[in-house]
Amino acid sequence: MSIQVNALTKIYGSQKAIDNISFEAKEGEITGLVGPNGAGKTTTMKILTCYMPPSEGQATVCGLDVNTQEQDIKKLIGYLPEHNPLYGSMYIKEYLQFIARVHKLPNIKSKIADVIDMVGLGKEQHKRISQLSKGYKQRVGIAQSLIHDPKVLILDEPISGLDPNQLVEIRKMILNLKEGKTIIFSSHILQEVESICDKIVILNNGHVAADDEISKIESSYSERLSIQVEFLNSINPTILQGLGQGVNIEAISSTKYLLHVENNEDIRADIFDLAVAHNNKLLNLSTSQQSLENVFKSVTNN
Amino acid sequence: MRSIYFKELNQFFSSLTGYLAIIIFLVISGLFLWVFSETSILNYNYASIGQLFTIAPLVFLFLIPAITMNAFAEEQQLKTLELLTTKPLTDLQIILGKYFAAITLVGFALLPTLIYYFSVYFLGSPVGNIDTGGVIGSYIGLFFLAAIFTAIGIWISSLTSNQIVAFIVSAFICFVVYWAFDFLSALPIFYGKSDALVKSFGINLHYENISRGRIDSRDVLYFVSTITFFLWLTFVSLDRRKW
Numbered sequence: 001m002s003i004q005v006n007a008l009t010k011i012y013g014s015q016k017a018i019d020n021i022s023f024e025a026k027e028g029e030i031t032g033l034v035g036p037n038g039a040g041k042t043t044t045m046k047i048l049t050c051y052m053p054p055s056e057g058q059a060t061v062c063g064l065d066v067n068t069q070e071q072d073i074k075k076l077i078g079y080l081p082e083h084n085p086l087y088g089s090m091y092i093k094e095y096l097q098f099i100a101r102v103h104k105l106p107n108i109k110s111k112i113a114d115v116i117d118m119v120g121l122g123k124e125q126h127k128r129i130s131q132l133s134k135g136y137k138q139r140v141g142i143a144q145s146l147i148h149d150p151k152v153l154i155l156d157e158p159i160s161g162l163d164p165n166q167l168v169e170i171r172k173m174i175l176n177l178k179e180g181k182t183i184i185f186s187s188h189i190l191q192e193v194e195s196i197c198d199k200i201v202i203l204n205n206g207h208v209a210a211d212d213e214i215s216k217i218e219s220s221y222s223e224r225l226s227i228q229v230e231f232l233n234s235i236n237p238t239i240l241q242g243l244g245q246g247v248n249i250e251a252i253s254s255t256k257y258l259l260h261v262e263n264n265e266d267i268r269a270d271i272f273d274l275a276v277a278h279n280n281k282l283l284n285l286s287t288s289q290q291s292l293e294n295v296f297k298s299v300t301n302n
Numbered sequence: 303m304r305s306i307y308f309k310e311l312n313q314f315f316s317s318l319t320g321y322l323a324i325i326i327f328l329v330i331s332g333l334f335l336w337v338f339s340e341t342s343i344l345n346y347n348y349a350s351i352g353q354l355f356t357i358a359p360l361v362f363l364f365l366i367p368a369i370t371m372n373a374f375a376e377e378q379q380l381k382t383l384e385l386l387t388t389k390p391l392t393d394l395q396i397i398l399g400k401y402f403a404a405i406t407l408v409g410f411a412l413l414p415t416l417i418y419y420f421s422v423y424f425l426g427s428p429v430g431n432i433d434t435g436g437v438i439g440s441y442i443g444l445f446f447l448a449a450i451f452t453a454i455g456i457w458i459s460s461l462t463s464n465q466i467v468a469f470i471v472s473a474f475i476c477f478v479v480y481w482a483f484d485f486l487s488a489l490p491i492f493y494g495k496s497d498a499l500v501k502s503f504g505i506n507l508h509y510e511n512i513s514r515g516r517i518d519s520r521d522v523l524y525f526v527s528t529i530t531f532f533l534w535l536t537f538v539s540l541d542r543r544k545w
Contacts, residue, residue, distance in 0.1 A: 046384075049388040050388060051384055051387055051543065052543050052544045053544055074388060074389060074390040074391075075390045077388070079388045081384045081385060081388070083381060085380050085381035085384060085385050086380070086382070087313075087380065088380075089313065089316065089317060090313075090316075098305060098308075098309045099389070101304070101308070101309075102305045102306075102389045102390065102391060104305075104390075
């Protein structure tokens with residue numbers, strides 16, 4: 001296990017930012033850290049990157065303890081903090097040179113050229129950081145976290161505020177980095193998490209609400225089948241109750257309903273018959289799978 | 303530490319800060335020493351650059367806080383401090399890198415004033431009729447004074463993310479440490495009882511001692527320990543993020 005978090009707690013004043021959380025992240029995998037704002041994602045990352053120590057509990061990065069071996073851990077980690085802090089007045093190469101010097105890297109020039117190539121900054125490389133667009137600034141941020149070829153990459157919201165094209169490129173880049181590295185990644189954009197990550201940890205109010213591979217999380221929460229139905233004429237919900245005991249009816253409008261079927265039984269044929277029996281017509285009849293978004297909603301709604 | 307040191311120096315000289323600090327210091331000290339008739343060396347009739355060492359602390363009182371106000375306040379504002387502290391650098395390396403860079407800039411401002419010394423040296427009658435020992439002592443004193451001001455400025459800058467606040471508060475603290483103890487010691491409660499002790503907390507007494515050209519280990523100890531004290535406060539201030 002390359003990152004191991006064990007009963008980690010961080011208390012700010014009287015508030016518990018994270019409370020007794022445990023999870024693991026493996027080498028060669030991308031672990032997504034998701035959760036609503038204030039759930040403790042950034043706090044967890046700040047502890048793993050040795051920005052601050054935990055109040056209680058342990059965390060190890062490649063077998064090194066964050067409480068006692070911070071300087072060794074810092075050498076292994078590439079970190080992109082939230083909001084991507086940068087020195088706007090520096091030139092891209094000047095900035096990367098500074099970071100490379102901090103890491104005491106040999107062959108700085110070739111390392112900078114490599115990393116600029118890797119993140120696709122080639123065209124912009126002679127500019128000042130403040131002149132770059134948001135997407136390119138984000139690339140500079142990722143470049144500084146990659147320059148020393150870290151074993152562990154911790155990215156706090158690396159894709160927030162990017163346009164769809166940039167999103168695709170950054171996603172590709174992160175997927176390419178996966179091999180031989182442990183990547184922890186936090187995001188609000190669940191579709192991205194779904195497409196990039198191998199496993200996710202959902203945090204809510206400082207607790208781990210779910211922690212598993214994405215497919216398993218989705219299937220374990222999809223006991224309830226949801227069917228969306230739209231009739232031509234308005235229909236009384238009491239009529240829909242005739243569909244059976246295990247059907248929960250959620251009215252969207254007088255003609256549109258969302259039906260939750262508890263035992264996963266496909267009742268679409270029954271709905272059709274019901275419409276015919278009441279001289280009504282169906283405009284839409286579709287099942288909706290439990291997506292990550294629904295899982296997220298259900299585990300983080302208190 | 304070296305990476306931080308060079309980054310800071312680069313930033314001083316790639317923005318206007320570095321050049322402005324040096325030019326303004328030289329213009330002000332030049333005007334007072336050579337142009338304004340009341341303080342001009344040319345009207346003074348003695349071959350001395352003593353005026354420089356009276357004016358320089360006043361200029362430093364504003365100039366050094368202006369140099370140091372960026373040190374940590376800007377990093378905190380840009381959130382780049384998080385970037386630095388999660389790189390393989392200790393807090394002490396970050397502090398010292400920034401501190402020595404600021405000191406170097408002050409040194410660059412002081413260096414050209416050696417021209418004043420040589421001018422007076424050659425203008426003196428007979429040539430060389432200047433108290434060289436006093437001048438060397440004064441330079442050392444002035445450098446130590448600047449080193450304390452810088453340490454104060456760095457510390458205050460680490461307490462806030464607002465550069466203007468950092469500037470004003472640093473200038474105030476520098477003023478207190480430089481002169482206020484002198485004024486305090488003259489108050490009736492201290493005068494005649496512990497005025498010497500109160501006075502010895504301030505920079506002025508030690509600065510004047512060293513300016514006479516007599517480098518006393520007690521004065522040096524005062525300067526070094528005061529610098530260490532303020533750098534330690536900076537260290538504590540950076541450590542707050544871990545609390």
